[in-house]
Amino acid sequence: MAASYEDRILRVLAYIHDNTDGDLSLDALSDVAAMSRFHWHRVFRALTGETCAQAVRRIRLHRAAVWLVIEDMPAAQIAARVGYPNQRSFSRAFSDAYGCSPAAFRRGGKIGLPNPTLRTGSYPMHDVITRTDPARRLAGLPHKGAYHEIGKSFEAFGAICESRRLWPQVGAVMGVYFDSPGDVAEADLRSFAGAELAGDLPEGLEEVNLPGGRTAVLTYKGPYSGIHSAYDSLFGNWLPASGEEPADQPCYEVYLNNPRDTAPEDLLTEICLPLK
Numbered sequence: 001m002a003a004s005y006e007d008r009i010l011r012v013l014a015y016i017h018d019n020t021d022g023d024l025s026l027d028a029l030s031d032v033a034a035m036s037r038f039h040w041h042r043v044f045r046a047l048t049g050e051t052c053a054q055a056v057r058r059i060r061l062h063r064a065a066v067w068l069v070i071e072d073m074p075a076a077q078i079a080a081r082v083g084y085p086n087q088r089s090f091s092r093a094f095s096d097a098y099g100c101s102p103a104a105f106r107r108g109g110k111i112g113l114p115n116p117t118l119r120t121g122s123y124p125m126h127d128v129i130t131r132t133d134p135a136r137r138l139a140g141l142p143h144k145g146a147y148h149e150i151g152k153s154f155e156a157f158g159a160i161c162e163s164r165r166l167w168p169q170v171g172a173v174m175g176v177y178f179d180s181p182g183d184v185a186e187a188d189l190r191s192f193a194g195a196e197l198a199g200d201l202p203e204g205l206e207e208v209n210l211p212g213g214r215t216a217v218l219t220y221k222g223p224y225s226g227i228h229s230a231y232d233s234l235f236g237n238w239l240p241a242s243g244e245e246p247a248d249q250p251c252y253e254v255y256l257n258n259p260r261d262t263a264p265e266d267l268l269t270e271i272c273l274p275l276k
Helices: 003-018 026-033 037-048 052-070 075-081 087-098 102-108 151-163 224-242
Strands: 128-133 136-144 170-177 190-197 206-210 213-221 251-255 268-274
Touching: 003 026, 003 037, 003 052, 003 224, 026 037, 026 052, 037 052, 037 224, 052 075, 052 087, 052 102, 075 087, 075 102, 087 102, 128 224, 136 151, 136 170, 151 170, 151 190, 190 206, 213 224, 224 268
Parallel strands: none
Antiparallel strands: 128 213, 136 190, 136 206, 170 190, 170 251, 213 268, 251 268
16 A cells, blocks of 8 residues: 555544544544545545544544543543533543443443554455546536435436437536535535536536546446445555545546446446546
8 A cells, every 4th residue: 555645544543643622624634634625535434444523533532531541630621632512422422432421431440442444455446547538518407415316416417408409419427526425414415417518508507617637537337326335446445556646626427328228237437536
């Protein structure tokens, strides 16, 4: 695994450990990692098996567990030192994680050690190529909510193209995914369903422009429901070993065949990761 990605993970984990009462937002941690917020969360989850938020919670509560056993400070003070606004929220989170209250844990005098391991190589392998993609102008419809429900926007886009006889002007059908699942609440995930479309922007459709440039491309074969595992492979297997750096741009997908006339196991999707 390329040392730079391992170093970033270790640097961020050390930062969380040393700043349990500080700003441990995704923006702050991506700054520590010196990596685009667009992709840092995916890299972190693919390599560690947990989200940044889960790591922050785990480390904060582990630090609290240690202090409960080896220090005499009140639980309220420990709660503040590990970033909880009050003792009640701290006690609830601690009990959920350790199965007992902070007071009971203190009486028991046991410390559990966190043991994060990097998961590089543990995902299914997929071939990845790098290429230079052109700038693209897409017309389509925005979608907000779970990514697996974007089909609703694609259906609406297709109906508009059909009713207005736009299909002769339609090029590659594509989806753009602006947020990282696990970083953003499912209901707030932003994406875009559309296609390259020649001519003027039709009324009722919106425009998204992709700048183009060097791109890592993983071609996934199979049903859309399994595409998340291909993302894990791209970010957990290929990227750390590649020596490449993601650009500060969202991932996008290019759909190479039509689910209306293609069996799910034969669907082909290019997962595209812009590179610096």
